Amino acid sequence: KAGVTQTPRYLIKTRGQQVTLSCSPISGHRSVSWYQQTPGQGLQFLFEYFSETQRNKGNFPGRFSGRQFSNSRSEMNVSTLELGDSALYLCASRNDIDNEQFFGPGTRLTVL
Amino acid sequence: DQQVKQNSPSLSVQEGRISILNCDYTNSMFDYFLWYKKYPAEGPTFLISISSIKDKNEDGRFTVFLNKSAKHLSLHIVPSQPGDSAVYFCAAETTAGSSNTGKLIFGQGTTLQVKP
Numbered sequence: 001k002a003g004v005t006q007t008p009r010y011l012i013k014t015r016g017q018q019v020t021l022s023c024s025p026i027s028g029h030r031s032v033s034w035y036q037q038t039p040g041q042g043l044q045f046l047f048e049y050f051s052e053t054q055r056n057k058g059n060f061p062g063r064f065s066g067r068q069f070s071n072s073r074s075e076m077n078v079s080t081l082e083l084g085d086s087a088l089y090l091c092a093s094r095n096d097i098d099n100e101q102f103f104g105p106g107t108r109l110t111v112l
Numbered sequence: 113d114q115q116v117k118q119n120s121p122s123l124s125v126q127e128g129r130i131s132i133l134n135c136d137y138t139n140s141m142f143d144y145f146l147w148y149k150k151y152p153a154e155g156p157t158f159l160i161s162i163s164s165i166k167d168k169n170e171d172g173r174f175t176v177f178l179n180k181s182a183k184h185l186s187l188h189i190v191p192s193q194p195g196d197s198a199v200y201f202c203a204a205e206t207t208a209g210s211s212n213t214g215k216l217i218f219g220q221g222t223t224l225q226v227k228p
Contacts, residue, residue, distance in 0.1 A: 004155070033214040042221065043156075043201065048214030055213045090155050094214065099144045099207055101216060103155030 002027065004093050004104035012110045018079040021107045025072050025093030032074040033101060034066060037088040046089075049074050078109075086111045115139045116204050118219035126227055131189040133222050135202035138183065142204040146216065147176060147187045150199045159200075160187070192226045199223050 005024045013019050025032050033056075034046040045058040049068035066076040072093075078085055088108050092101035117136045125131045133147075143164040148156035162169040162176045162185070169176050175188045189196055200223075203216040 006155075031214050033216070035216075035218075043203075043216075043218035045215045045217070050213065056215050058215070088153070092155075092214075092216075099205060100146065100158050100161055101214070102158055103148075105155045106153070108153065 004102055006091055006104040006107050010108045013081050014112050015081055017081050020075050020077045021089055023074045023091035029093035029095050030072050031094040033092045034076050035090045081111045083111050116217050116219040118222045120222050122223040124225045125192050128191045131192045131224055133187040133200050135185050135219050137204050141206045144205045144207050145185050146203045148201045194226050194228050197226050
């Protein structure tokens with residue numbers, strides 16, 4: 001069974017731009033969560049989607065948004081990029097029964 | 113307020129010996145705990161988990177112990193192998209209630225080095 005995939009793997013943007021990251025969960029998994037990893041703050045929860053609905057949200061500004069499609073694929077969008085948004089963005093999927101989340105390889109975003 | 117803490121940033125052990133990684137938490141609502149292993153520029157890899165109704169869970173070389181009264185969990189790796197060298201994160205979750213779904217709270221990580 002294929003794992004969680006994320007595209008693109010690397011991205012370079014400039015301040016003020018916006019970016020969209022994509023995540024395809026493990027087949028059959030309907031829950032997708034997004035996390036941001038930075039050296040200073042560690043791994044922080046952004047939001048979680050299930051059946052196209054956002055069920056939970058972390059403490060990030062409204063510039064961070066996401067959505068989920070009917071095939072469970074998810075995208076997250078960051079608008080008006082700031083230097084501090086440079087991070088590894090990870091998505092994780094989970095099935096309806098277990099609590100274990102399985103992570104993708106991440107998208108490394110660099111904001112210049 | 114850091115709800116999950118890994119107070120040891122690094123740990124070095126000899127191949128074949130036991131590695132013990134520790135994690136403390138403050139939120140008594142956490143009822144599910146996980147350990148992940150991570151290499152640079154990769155996503156975390158799930159290792160083992162434990163529910164708060166248990167105090168021990170074992171999977172091969174990996175054993176997780178949970179002490180709820182102390183709000184402490186530990187990961188034991190026996191025997192340690194050089195391939196185990198990575199950053200280890202503990203994570204906690206409150207599974208009850210729909211508003212808590214999918215939200216893992218991570219510790220800051222412990223870098224384990226296993227020397228040959």
